[in-house]
Amino acid sequence: MNPHPPATPGASEAVTPQALRQRYESGATVDELVTTSGLSYGTVLNRLHDAGTVMRTSWQTRRMRQNPQARKRLAAHLRTLHEQHGATLTELATTAGETRRGARRLLIEAGGTVRTTQQTQRMRTAARAAERYKVALSLRARYEDGATVPDLAREHSYSIATVYRLLHQAGTRMRPQHHHGPAHDTKERP
Template sequence: MTPHPPAASDTGKAVTPQSLRMQYESGATVEELVAASGMSYGTVLKRLHDAGTVMRTPWQTRRMRQNPQARRRLAAHLRTLYEQHGKTLAELAAAAGETRRGARRLLIEAGGTVRTTQQTVRMRAAARAAEQRKLALSLRARYEAGAGVPELAKECNYSVATIYRLLHQAGTCMRPQHNHGPARVKRP
């Protein structure tokens, strides 16, 4: 005769994967969740996995418990860098002294969402285009104030052709062309 499985305790029924995840993400360890819920270690792990919990290493738990406010500030800072400045996960990891996976975890803890590579490429291309428009408008204002194209090229460390291209992109009304070389002396 096979024995009946033990009846589940009332605390076991009340523990949902989401409640376990919330407790875990606020700093509880798996061992603490096992002790509090009365479930087995494997059951707690399975429920955390079912809830989509990103697991951390023991050293990450210790670090998190040492100064949780600092961790939240770091996570918020990384989210700002990621969303407003277009940084990549690798750049966030370097800034935080973490691995890419650790930086991703911090980003998610702060409520951020991870971009695809294509989204990052598009975001950076748009930022470069905005910078180029800003430079073109600045060059236009200086050109219209009397600066010459060779002078602008020298100051910006660009070629004369690049300066002309940027001025045309900005819709600059160009002055008549002059000979920008040294004055020639007429010989009799």
């Protein structure tokens, strides 16, 4: 039963399939076309199909109605986070306020490719190693400027062993160790 009968007899025939298709492709939903045309849901669908209309899903309609520039910016931002910072789909979804599927769709729209879990782990391991090497180089520069290993350990909240390991990784040429304890007399006493 049609809750919205046409205003005048023959008005339903005046709503052509091409007119419905044009409004649908401009972003109107089938429900909105039913309300504005006074036709039944089935009649609107039949006329859209007669006109060769490619039907959308609800998420495609929502995407179509969103600000396209804002969507492109968000998609580009998610791609940057994914490719340069190693963000996972779950992290992207949280950032975008989307589901994982929605974040994946945005990433693909921006030209990005989804990584496997193993690829993400390798990427993050490499990033941590690069960061650790930067720290090792900064420790080396301070050591070569005269800082001692215990001083460097205190400044960076590292153990002395960690500072030695990082200095070694940076290829630091170590100074000879000095014994700062009390001097030991090597001569025998009479």
